[in-house]
Amino acid sequence: MVFPRKGVLVALVTTVVLVLIGFPLWIASLFGLMGFLGTGGLQYCKLFIRTFPVDLWMGKNLLAMMKKSNRVKKENLYVSDLFQETAAKYPNKVAIYFEDRTITFRELDVLSNKIAHHFLAQGFQRGDAVAMCMENCLEYIPVFLGLSKIGAVAALINYNLRQESLTHCIKISSCRGLVFNSSLGGAVKEVWEDLDPGVRDHAYSVGGDAGIGGVSQLEGLLESVSASNPPPVHGKSSDDNVCYIYTSGTTGMPKACVMKHDRYCTLPDGVTEFAGVTADDIVYCTLPLYHSNGGMLATGQMLFVGASFALRKKFSASNFWTDCIKYKCTVFFYIGEICRYILAQPKRPTDTQHCIRLIVGNGLRYEVWKDFIERFKIPQVAELYGSTEGNVGLMNSLNKIGACGRISVILPFINPVAFVKVDENGGYIRDSNGFCVPAAVNEPGECMGVIKKSQARFKFHGYTDKSSTSKKVMNNVFRTGDSYFRSGDILRMDEEGFVYFCDRTGDTFRWKGENVSTAEVEATMAHILELTDVVVYDVEVPGNEGRAGMAAIVGTRDTVDLSTLPRQLSLSLPPYAVPIFVRLIEAAELTGTFKLRKVKLRNEGFDRTEVTDPLYMLRGSSYVPLTEELHEQLLQGTIRV
Template identity: 35%
Template sequence: METHHDRIGLLDFGRAALGLLPSAISSLWATLKVYALTPDSHQSIGSILEYQAENVPDKDCLLFEGQRWSYRDFNAWANRIAHVLKTHGVGPGDTVGLLFENCPELLACVAAVAKLGAVAGMLNPKQRGAVLSHSMRTIQPRLMVIGDGCLPALHSASPPQPDSVPRLWAGMGPVPRGLVDLPAACAGASTANPPSTGGVRAGAPCYFIFTSGTTGLPKASVMTHLRWLRSGYGMGQAAMRLRADDVFYCPLPFHHNNALTLCWSAVLTSGATLAMARKFSASGFWRDIRASGATAFVYIGELCRYLLNQPPGPHDRDHRVRVVIGNGLRPEIWDEFQQRFGIAHICEFYGSSEGNLVFINAFGLPRTAGFTSLPYAIVAFDTANERPVRDARGFMRRVAVGEAGLLITEVDAGHPFDGYTDAEATEAKLLHDVFKKGDVWINSGDLVRSQGLRHIAFVDRVGDTFRWKGENVATTEVERAIGAVKGVAQASVYGVAVAHSDGRAGMAAVVLHPGAAFDGRAMAQDLCRALPVYAVPIFVRIIKAQETTGTFKLRKVELKQQGFDPALVDEPLFVLLDRDHGYQPLTRAIHCRILAGTVRW
């Protein structure tokens, strides 16, 4: 079988292109829509929803746990919420903080906020304490809307939001003290489309998506209606070729872009149906697919591996799915996944919340993150010092086809960088004077390999962020939490590859105060309280001192290389197999089980 070193040949490319001829006209039309969009276009999330509600009012818009909403009903629901929010003073440019698990109320609130020309702050319900408080301060909400199951997260935020910020309750059951009952307020509200929708331009922000970065604390990337629309027409229609009779199943969290931007835009722009799941379940996945009649679904690489890890059964191909889209499907499981489940078109893509570039496997080729027509470069990268290589003149060098390097994307008038709410964080992502004086490029933070014909394969992330369980983990955030544990003097956190798992698991090299003993159970309890589940390190290594670079940054290169192998590490190693029991010694026997894949997280 070929590997991720595959090059895209002209013959394979030509065959794939010929296979697209039957749907070429619809794909071309969707592509033309993308290029026709400008920041001043009179299109937005709200206008697209209103268009579908008028033209296909009885068509299913949303499915959730046996419930159905037509386009007419969902639009009317969003309108009621919009009118209520307006009575609380929400208007163009204001931010509304939304703290929700997956549920229909979340999408109705996002649509309502968008119709007012306001911005939805998509808070991560997995965040806790100071991290969630930081996220709230970052978006500076005019008001907050809270969903079911999110009160513990809200109450953990320290310091809490000031009393001057109204809080609306969109959950079921009794209304918590201090919150306004949103469903009750909506009962008598108007179902008419708010006039403000017509004034919203495509270039205006529609929501903030939080992404972890090298600064440690989450950053709010700015998403515009324009990017949402381009995703819908470009990825949903041109690449996936989604139709009005499709049902798009999404088990991913809607405070992330794969769900909110990719899935929802594809559905609304094509007049299709969204089947929302409360959360992903490997054992119940195909049952949900069949029950909803789904013809498409979205994935992350780890999701695909979980499905492959389920015992093969007679119903593996008992479904109507014809196309899937997502990122992180590793080359080594690509063919097995496609063949076992009978997926005709795997639409792998590469992109980021804050970036200005998307690669997408629109031609259906195997083991590739896809193609782009947009400007980019792959440059030589110094992995030891984790920075791009510059020559004697100070410029970077493009790598050859087949060689791994740092992916960078050009910033110009036609390809702007929306960036973050934090100007300093935005500037930190930029590279200047890359190939000539005055040019500006975005540092993706990712190593990729050119496959030829403008296709790439993802290799790995660099810097102080690694990906685990579909989430970006900022090492400085984890280091801060470990530093607060009793007895810890210093910690260095990094990602390590684990057999039979996608991404990299967290590992911490910990220096203890003199005389302090390592308490694995106490550390696990403290970290589980302070961090999201995905950010809690799996491995701990006790070291005598941290090695630093000449600029006093923690040196992690050798630590990453040695990983958690007892044969390479002569210092105490611990592993988190059971959160209740805490970190336990990592023996050679446990290490062998991890390598064999009998230990999983």
């Protein structure tokens, strides 16, 4: 609700006129007040009384975040600088639990020093990038910190990527080195000859021999290396890059999002201040550390707050509460899928034998949210909204079921986020002056964040590719000269400022907690099938978070080998990007600009009552006909996809 300017004007005019014609001031003021209340003021006052205490609390937390942000900027601090302050406070405290291994804050500091000295000796310096293609492991954070200490940049690569996608991610970040788990030796070996000679000369495995000539085991090289702090980085700035985090974006291959030290240092503070994580907490993380949720927001609670960090290699629904009990965890980070998988497990005594007091994450759907907190007795949920590269960050830590954040409606300048009207195709609706039109209360609109270079949380650093960066910035949105980050997400805000996620625009969808680029999947399938027309889109599957991939292929059962297609796709795509459904069509419909039409295909989905074309579903390692029985089981949610 906007401030009732009309009501103020009515009050002033009424008061002045009555005074001029001879009424006492108190009577004139009373009539003025009545005019104000009758023209929107009463509703505004009620809203103010309901929301101002929360707004005050939000303002206090934001001031704390800004204080730290200003310090980071003023002193040109690195992530490793803040970590060393934490390590000095809690030297003997366990920093990381991983399986049956532990490492204290002092040991973590020493190990990262050794890694820093090793890369310095190899000629790495400020600004040089090193690819980290690593699964969750005890060595992940020490490698990251070691690179930070010398001003090098960690390129956090999704370890599920293979072949062209993997090579692409290493090259677009101009990496000079590579660190990977020995268990990923096969994936690295596939692209070995495609890597630059400099990368091959500085490739290191962790956790054993990778079986690739020229690759050394990093642990063995650190035995005789100095454990002292590396020399200060000459010319360092908090505006230096600390890492690249990859995202699929809206089209094409993965893009490298630029993460600066100042942004990395301050974003985890949102969880610290608004959700209340403290040094007494033990944070459980099963999310991959190449993601911003796991590798920045969750990890940041250990690095900057001093909370212990219980890390698991991969998520396991059956072992989830066992781990939480084992490590005495009090907080865990999630994506919506994780909560659904845990909820689907058979009921056990361990469901309520844990010490979890807070869960933090994004994508928790309304129907899962309520059942989850009731069954597992979770006192507090902090649901987030944001993106790795974006400058919009929202949080709902007030247990408002279904909301992904909150914005002050009384003091909107605290977090200047805009929601603009779009049409059904994602185009912007504009007024007579050519500016965007703000969405009304409870009206869906694309979320945009105002870009301000003066504050880290409002900056937009974009990607390593400048053309991709420029596409995410929109100028002259509400007035000439302003700049906003385009999220591509449709959200809505209610009258109290709570924000709800509605949908995504463009050709990217989210499945299994990952962003999937339809353009990338289309290109891969077209290459494998030697077809020109393959349409990939997303469909809703009852009982599942996100939207599953579906491919419409121009061809017949005789021309398309669906029994081997999944295996071929898995060689080039991560598992979550392989389409769940396939539809064989006679021809693809094109727009006037020769773009493939997807709206009709998406609307029809895999509905056998709407689609007469042959439909198939991924079962195991092949596509099988989508029979009436399978279709019914999907609708009832009795089979897992």
